[in-house]
Amino acid sequence: MNEHPLIARRSLSTELVGRLRDMIVEGTLKPGDKISEPDLCDLFGVSRTPLREALKVLAAEGLVQLNPNRGSTVARIEPAEIEELFPIMGMLEALAGELACARLTPEALERLETMHATMVRHWKSDEWIPYSRLNRDIHEAIFAVAGNATLSALYQSLLVRIHAVRFVARKSAERWAEAVDDHERMMTALRARDGAALSAVMREHLRHKADMVHEALRQLDSARA
Structure with a gap:
């Protein structure tokens, strides 16, 4: 069939x-x-x-x-590009997190809670594609709540360059669990409107993503070899 x-x-x-x-x-x-x-x-x-x-x-x-x-x-990203781009993405996401905590409404928090809960269900069911889509949606929703058009434009311009691996490279079970834990901590900071905490978590989250992408590229190259 x-x-x-x-x-x-x-x-x-x-x-x-x-x-x-x-x-x-x-x-x-x-x-x-x-x-x-x-x-x-x-x-x-x-x-x-x-x-x-x-x-x-x-x-x-x-x-x-x-x-x-x-x-x-x-599209493929090279290791040197990962080292160049991901720290910048981490700083942009950290700033978006701080701004979002200052501007977060109950309605926006409720939407993020719903998205997060659905994403976690996809993780528990090993449903990678819907999980990865919601992962991206959550990050973009935080930028939307931040309400800074220039910041969002900078983020989107870089996201195009790393999209092919940031949301496509399949995580190992350990890295996937680590990513979900990062998102749990992001939600905790959002509920508390703790901008400093969310900023720190999002920078760490991007460092974890960079490590995951390096691993995915090594595995891909090994499989081809």
Whole structure:
């Protein structure tokens, strides 16, 4: 049975982007892999034109790298970039946490509580894709509560560069539990409106993510070798 059934024409563009994104998040398409357009066209029963449009969308998200005259590859981040970018992301998230604690409304806290509880249920059920989506949503919700458009714009510009590994690289069981514990501590700080505590947790959370990405890249390289 085909795990990727043919796509209805009426939702072609949106569905193709979603299907390809899931293949990357699931690890069917791995960082650094060359993307075979003919194979994907056969898999989904589409022509190259809508497929290439979908790849452009994923390139804008940072998940795909378009190489002129050489096709497309699944985006990959190098260790040096991790060391350069993740500390900056940590400082941006730390500042967003401080601002969010100062501006957090009961309604916003309730939304974050709901998102967090759902994310934890996905973790307990080993549901990586919905977990990773909610993980990103929670981080972005904290920036939204912070209410600083310039800070959010800086965050999004860097997030595109690291999205392919920050939310795609599959965590080990230990790293996954560590990430959930970080989020538990983030929620504790949010409930207390303790900006300093949340800032510290978010910086540590990004250090943990950097370590996880290094591990994921080493495992990927070992598997290929």
